[in-house]
Amino acid sequence: MAHPKLSNEDLIGKVADVFRREGYEGASLSRISEATGLEKASLYHRFPGGKNEMVAAVVNHVNQWFQDQVFTPLERSGKPTEKVRFIAQRLREFYADGSKSCALDTLSLPGGSAALHEAVRGSLTAWLQAFTGVAREDGASGAEARERAEQAIIEIQGSLVLARVLGDCKPFHRTMDRLPELLTGARE
Amino acid sequence: MAHPKLSNEDLIGKVADVFRREGYEGASLSRISEATGLEKASLYHRFPGGKNEMVAAVVNHVNQWFQDQVFTPLERSGKPTEKVRFIAQRLREFYADGSKSCALDTLSLPGGSAALHEAVRGSLTAWLQAFTGVAREDGASGAEARERAEQAIIEIQGSLVLARVLGDCKPFHRTMDRLPELLTGARE
DNA sequence: GTCTATAGCTTGATAGAC
């Protein structure tokens, strides 16, 4: 065929890249069209609900990735510190060594529906919960575990902002290196 | 007069609020017009260069604020730890206790000119330099001081992202409380 | 399933009255 169907997996990945990089308002259909190679009308065939449905699919896609690559591995049996080392590697991949922004950051800017912002908040809550879980497993009390989880995600988000502004990935790598001690003690 | 001139100080402050909150692409002239009470044509009278000149003025305005309220106080004589406690209070005001976003975050999204992104990078570099300076004054070596500065700004940026997503300012307040130990040792 | 063409609205920007 001249225009073979683009697989759903490839499509949503490319759409997600645009929303992650540009945020909701910056992710215009023209840019999404350019990034995916599909014309706008074709995008509406795949996402009849338009931009709202696209960004919802992006959030679901990212949630699924975190479930499979981060949350589930953390719930498996094994030494907490080693599991955190493992998922730190997954996060390096997800953020392309710090060169890609976090959707929680870019999609939390004011643009988009209230449902979008609730979904984004839900994603962050799930992430906090997963990190709190592994900190508890390491022996931290409830409050201490929650604090470690918040601290770890704060440093991930902050280092990604620095990386974007400076065009320098070193702060992100340093944070990933420190992730095991951030979550599983050895901090104080 | 029916329409008295809005003072430059008031105007730029309101314009800055919009750009900080919405980012470059989200800060449409309609929203700026609504926030300032000036029609679009009046905005062009004040900023003949249009949106580009507006955002440049915002960056200058923020730079000036940081110079006066953060960098200069850090350069004055006094105990480093006490100076950091002082500027932490200024930062709480600037970020409205964590409820306002950082312009470095929102304005570093892809929208806007290359000059804008270079200016934003310059602002962050100046901030890093000021924080590195006070860490050195506290006795840290060059590399250690720079690391403390990066770490402090990472945690500020990260806690502001969490605050925006969750609508919860506690992580930001915790970071402000920890700022003295982050910059002036007592960390390890 | 993809495309071209188009509708209606919003955007950044300008002209000209007061």
Add this chain to the structure above:
DNA sequence: GTCTATCAAGCTATAGAC
């Protein structure tokens, strides 16, 4: 210095051919 009125370009979204 502010306003109303307007423009061309970009936006989201839809209709209909292949």
